Amino acid sequence: EVQLVESGGGLVQPGGSLRLSCAASGFTFSSYAMTWVRQAPGKGLGWVSVISSGDGSTYYADSVKGRFTISRDNSKNTLYLQMNSLRAEDTAVYYCAKVGVSGWADFDYWGQGTLVTVSS
Amino acid sequence: QSVLTQPPSASGTPGQRVTISCSGSSSNIGSNTVNWYQQLPGTAPKLLIYSNNQRPSGVPDRFSGSKSGTSASLAISGLQSEDEADYYCAAWDDSLNGPVFGGGTKVTVL
Numbered sequence: 318e319v320q321l322v323e324s325g326g327g328l329v330q331p332g333g334s335l336r337l338s339c340a341a342s343g344f345t346f347s348s349y350a351m352t353w354v355r356q357a358p359g360k361g362l363g364w365v366s367v368i369s370s371g372d373g374s375t376y377y378a379d380s381v382k383g384r385f386t387i388s389r390d391n392s393k394n395t396l397y398l399q400m401n402s403l404r405a406e407d408t409a410v411y412y413c414a415k416v417g418v419s420g421w422a423d424f425d426y427w428g429q430g431t432l433v434t435v436s437s
Numbered sequence: 438q439s440v441l442t443q444p445p446s447a448s449g450t451p452g453q454r455v456t457i458s459c460s461g462s463s464s465n466i467g468s469n470t471v472n473w474y475q476q477l478p479g480t481a482p483k484l485l486i487y488s489n490n491q492r493p494s495g496v497p498d499r500f501s502g503s504k505s506g507t508s509a510s511l512a513i514s515g516l517q518s519e520d521e522a523d524y525y526c527a528a529w530d531d532s533l534n535g536p537v538f539g540g541g542t543k544v545t546v547l
Binding site: 351354361362363364367374376377378379383412419420421422423424425426428430431 | 471481493524527535537538541
């Protein structure tokens with residue numbers, strides 16, 4: 318059974334940093350691209366970043382480019398999101414998701430999410 | 438403002454058919470496949486339809502998807518109370534070099 322478990326969320330001041338983790342199990346982690354998607358309170362889904370399975374290529378939404386870094390440790394089956402220079406508008410539930418086989422907008426398994434609150 | 442456009446709400450009585458539209462452009466829906474996600478209240482999103490019209494294992498066949506040109510739609514036949522949820526369309530965007538979502542449609546069962 319595929320499981321994705323996020324951790325690392327919490328309350329942080331504007332300008333601060335946070336690192337999210339996503340522990341994966343139930344599939345060959347190294348063989349799949351992985352992504353982060355966020356959802357601000359009461360709002361819709363917004364893509365944050367994706368990392369490929371092979372060469373580890375990364376892509377970012379313009380809103381987080383230069384501030385967030387996605388990475389993966391295939392030996393630990395873990396996905397990360399390093400978030401720096403956090404802003405109030407980054408407040409959201411952050412979901413990690415496994416990318417399916419039909420394309421990089423096909424997210425076939427999702428974690429339960431971790432809440433990040435940016436506030437003074 | 439979402440790149441993909443969905444109606445904010447849709448509703449129907451039990452047993453009815455409800456359709457949700459998703460409008461995009463040549464750089465997203467027009468050149469890539471569409472996926473649909475269901476988000477039940479207080480839970481994480483779940484993949485409902487992939488590759489325009491394919492259902493993952495376990496998704497009831499009363500959910501169906503279609504695509505034509507730069508638009509897509511999700512149909513729910515035989516609407517049930519447990520279908521009350523938010524539904525999102527998504528597609529890769531070649532111009533933005535990333536996936537884009539619709540704003541979501543809240544389905545209410547009357």
